[in-house]
Amino acid sequence: MFVLDHPQAPTLIDARRPTLVDCFEHALGRATARGCARRIAEGDTDSGYLRRNLLRFSADPERARARVTALYGPGVPGVAAPRTGAAPLDPEREREPVITATNRGDIAATLVHLYRGGPEAELRPALGRYLAEVTRGLPLMPGSVALVADTSESLRGYGDREWALLSQAAALRLVLAEICPRLTVVEVGEQQGPTDLAGGLLDALATGPELVVLVTDGYENRLSGDLGRVVATLPRIGIDTPIVLCRSMFTGRDEMSLRNPAPALPCLDFWHQDDFAGLLPRLFAHCADGRDWIHAAVRHRLDRRPEGVLP
Structure with a gap:
């Protein structure tokens, strides 16, 4: 960027x-x-x-x-042909596909099948392979990270979108677990329970992390506005731990105006597994060890570039 x-x-x-x-x-x-x-x-x-x-x-x-x-x-579709050297956007080839619960990345798709009761003997090994593909070669984040994981009913969803947001949030959680050896997870809104993001944040801060990541769909249905009030109070009592809100979406066009429980927090949105590559550097940029992690991750990406592609 x-x-x-x-x-x-x-x-x-x-x-x-x-x-x-x-x-x-x-x-x-x-x-x-x-x-x-x-x-x-x-x-x-x-x-x-x-x-x-x-x-x-x-x-x-x-x-x-x-x-x-x-x-x-x-x-860009709808305008003249590109100049020599420009990146063409063919309107037929690049038209966005119909988005479903199972075409938003291999990790999330496998989790959806697991949540729906698919055969674990086949799906668990596949999940491990897909996770290894995404995290292979990425550096480890040495700092302590606390993850507040929203597992509430609203994240599960219903109808065609059932399990979509939860599977993508769980996919991010699995990726973080692979690259953050000092990851602590605090679950909130267990299944049918209300989403208590504020309580989860306080529990996460009690572990003394260098970074707190709130992964949620953005709905706070226990005490509306509670998270925002807690976030506003923390600096007044000497707590300056970086806190980042990560919102799981169904598509990149989701309406998010009612899904921002703490506007003062930096917010990162994701809906597809491909988003993790950009989300992780922006996430780790908030903590002390983030600079070194980003440099190592960029070097890894350059090393993996196709032969003949100039840096």
């Missing part, structure tokens, strides 16, 4: 456009990145979708929009 504010971004885009597009789409998720590009090309300047998925990462929204336009050129 540094391309949005980098002082030499125009030069970098001209010289290394395919590489920057690849990094940009890896950070945001391909569907989200290209969705932002399409909206900008269609004249969108400040919609909720753009603010949530793009503009909040830049100090200058106008410059961010201009640089996304430069990254993709006129290859």
Whole structure:
């Protein structure tokens, strides 16, 4: 995301456009990145979708929009053919698929099948393989991390979306468990119970972590506004532990205005397994060991780039 504010971004885009597009789409998720590009090309300047998925990462929204336009050129669907070297967005090939509970990444899909009562003898080994693929080569985060995991009924969902949000939240929990040896998990809203995010936060802080991660769908149905009040009080009693709210969504277009129980907290949204690659660096940037982890993760990504792709 540094391309949005980098002082030499125009030069970098001209010289290394395919590489920057690849990094940009890896950070945001391909569907989200290209969705932002399409909206900008269609004249969108400040919609909720753009603010949530793009503009909040830049100090200058106008410059961010201009640089996304430069990254993709006129290859966004509905405009002229791309310039030489631009990243084409074929409207047929790149049309977003119908999103279901089981096409939002292999880890979450396997969890959905498990929650639905599928054969554990087959699904558990598959889950391990998919988790290993996502975390293979990633550095370990040495700092202590506390995860407040919302497991309430609202996260389970119903109908076509049943298990979708819970499976994606559980997928993030599994990934964090693999790369954070000092992870502590506090569950709230156990199954049919109410979502007590504030109580879970206090329990997590009692473990003395360097970072607290709240993973939820954003609904607080025990004492509405309680989390926000607790968060506002913590600095007054000398607690400055970084706290990040991570909201599980069904799609990148979910309406989130009623799902923000603590507006003062930094908030990261995710709906697909591909989002983890961008979410983890932004998450760990809030703790002391995060800088070294991000540098190591970037080196790992560069080492895995396809042969012939320039850094």
